[in-house]
Amino acid sequence: MISHHFDDATLVARAAGAMSEGMSLLIDSHLHWCKECQERAWQAEQIGGQLLDQLTPAELLEDSLSSVLALLDEDAPVATFKPRVSGSDEVPEPLAQLIGGDLDALPWRGMGIGLQQYDLNLGGAGACRLLRIKPGVSVPHHTHKGNELTMILRGSYSDDIGRFCKGDVADLDDQVKHQPIVDTEHECICLIATDAPLQFTGIMGRLAQPFIGL
Amino acid sequence: MTEQQPEGVDVNAAAAIEDEAKKRERDGWSDLLATLAESRSKSDFALLYKHFAPRVKAYIIRFGMPPAAAEELTQESMLAVWRKAHMYTRGKASASTWIFTLARNLCIDRLRREKAVEYELPEEEVDPDQRHYGEQAILEDRMSKAFSQLPEAQAQVLYLSYYEGKSHSEISEQLGIPLGSVKSRMRLAFAKLKSYWGEQDQ
Ligand SMILES: [Zn+2]
Numbered sequence: 001m002i003s004h005h006f007d008d009a010t011l012v013a014r015a016a017g018a019m020s021e022g023m024s025l026l027i028d029s030h031l032h033w034c035k036e037c038q039e040r041a042w043q044a045e046q047i048g049g050q051l052l053d054q055l056t057p058a059e060l061l062e063d064s065l066s067s068v069l070a071l072l073d074e075d076a077p078v079a080t081f082k083p084r085v086s087g088s089d090e091v092p093e094p095l096a097q098l099i100g101g102d103l104d105a106l107p108w109r110g111m112g113i114g115l116q117q118y119d120l121n122l123g124g125a126g127a128c129r130l131l132r133i134k135p136g137v138s139v140p141h142h143t144h145k146g147n148e149l150t151m152i153l154r155g156s157y158s159d160d161i162g163r164f165c166k167g168d169v170a171d172l173d174d175q176v177k178h179q180p181i182v183d184t185e186h187e188c189i190c191l192i193a194t195d196a197p198l199q200f201t202g203i204m205g206r207l208a209q210p211f212i213g214l
Numbered sequence: 215m216t217e218q219q220p221e222g223v224d225v226n227a228a229a230a231i232e233d234e235a236k237k238r239e240r241d242g243w244s245d246l247l248a249t250l251a252e253s254r255s256k257s258d259f260a261l262l263y264k265h266f267a268p269r270v271k272a273y274i275i276r277f278g279m280p281p282a283a284a285e286e287l288t289q290e291s292m293l294a295v296w297r298k299a300h301m302y303t304r305g306k307a308s309a310s311t312w313i314f315t316l317a318r319n320l321c322i323d324r325l326r327r328e329k330a331v332e333y334e335l336p337e338e339e340v341d342p343d344q345r346h347y348g349e350q351a352i353l354e355d356r357m358s359k360a361f362s363q364l365p366e367a368q369a370q371v372l373y374l375s376y377y378e379g380k381s382h383s384e385i386s387e388q389l390g391i392p393l394g395s396v397k398s399r400m401r402l403a404f405a406k407l408k409s410y411w412g413e414q415d416q
Contacts, residue, residue, distance in 0.1 A: 007397065007401070008400065008401045008404045008405070009382065009396070009397035009398075009400040009401050009404070011404075012372070012375060012400050012403075012404055013375060013381065013382060013400075015318075015376075016375040016376040016379060017273075017276070017318045017321065017322070017379050018375050018379045018380055018381050018382075018384075019381065020381070021322070024322055043404075043407075043408060044404065045307075045311055045315055046307070046311055047372065047376070047404075047407060048311065048314055048315070048318075048376050049307065049308050049310045049311025049312070049314055049315075050308075050310075050311070050361070051372065051373065051376040051377065052269065052273055052310060052314045052376060052377075053236075053240065053269075053310045054377075055269045055272045055273060055377065056272060057268030057269050057271075057272055058268050058269075058271040058272035058275055058284070059268065059271075060267055060268055060271060060285065060288070061285050064263075064267065064285065064288070064289060065260060065263050065264065065267070067289065068263065068289050068292055068293055069256060069259075069260065071293060072256060072259070072293075072296055145383075146381075146382070146383045146393065147382060147383075147393075173382075173393050173394060173397060174392075174393050174394070175393075175394050195381060195382075195383060
């Protein structure tokens with residue numbers, strides 16, 4: 001049962017195509033599991049259709065139309081030959097396309113202090129990583145310069161805002177300062193996407209920052 | 215506080231949407247696309263191409279693609295229109311919403327694919343839900359009225375976002391207002407538009 005969802009502003013930005021790769025990946029992953037956000041994402045897309053109708057057209061290459069017309073009869077378009085990686089109970093399909101369906105099979109990198117990470121190495125501003133956090137461990141206290149999206153894939157954590165379980169997303173901006181802590185005896189794995197660097201506060205955070213490099 | 219109008223954005227563009235002739239034109243494109251799967255008519259496709267491809271290209275350029283890549287992706291998007299025409303449902307989305315969503319998914323797909331295994335967004339991305347079938351025409355009509363009634367500051371963040379693909383932080387920088395204000399304007403605009411969508415509004 002998913003109980004934390006995206007902010008409307010986030011879904012508008014996604015519909016507008018104005019998202020970092022990592023953030024749009026995370027959003028698509030949650031949408032894959034969440035009917036409620038799918039509904040709002042659909043509404044945001046309707047807005048886009050109306051507005052984009054008004055774009056000033058760009059100039060096409062001279063042979064643009066003819067070269068596409070020449071392709072219409074070709075069978076078996078290349079695009080449909082892509083192998084599909086299915087998702088799993090823990091990994092929604094859009095994410096599975098990038099990392100496969102098994103979280104435990106990833107080359108996790110230890111960061112000491114009960115944290116491991118796997119960097120998806122996506123382009124653009126900010127970062128997109130999986131964090132694996134041991135029970136009782138907390139991520140250093142931090143604020144954000146931009147937006148930070150988190151989606152829980154395994155386990156749960158609590159922070160100043162509430163309790164987040166599998167499928168839930170935390171949609172935070174620069175007004176929020178928080179310190180998530182894993183709140184059961186099971187580890188927690190979450191996908192985190194940011195569009196600007198995090199700012200750690202407190203001595204532990206400042207020590208950890210260059211090391212974690214989030 | 216007065217805010218600068220971003221260059222190249224016509225905040226009054228929403229008013230033009232109300233124009234009855236435009237609406238009929240849009241409906242015409244949707245009808246044409248709806249019959250494409252059956253007709254497989256290349257001349258119909260060519261008409262759609264001439265209208266939508268230049269707009270799709272303008273849209274793709276906003277993703278920061280170099281011109282050659284933008285042209286290539288535009289062609290790819292329009293090819294996808296031809297191939298996936300059977301998935302288009304007239305009552306559910308206008309032709310432009312459907313085509314722009316296809317193009318957006320291709321762009322995001324392309325950006326990711328450069329890093330990852332071959333990947334195709336799930337078909338459900340384009341067509342996630344059946345509950346909206348038949349609602350689209352009513353919705354479009356109400357929405358154009360709603361657009362023209364948005365306060366300028368709210369319309370502005372929507373335009374910067376959809377027209378220029380600006381992120382929340384970029385808009386915040388451009389307008390010189392905090393990130394939180396950008397997001398709350400967006401929320402307000404979205405809520406206002408949704409309130410015209412009848413019972414779907416919560
Ligand atoms: Zn949701």
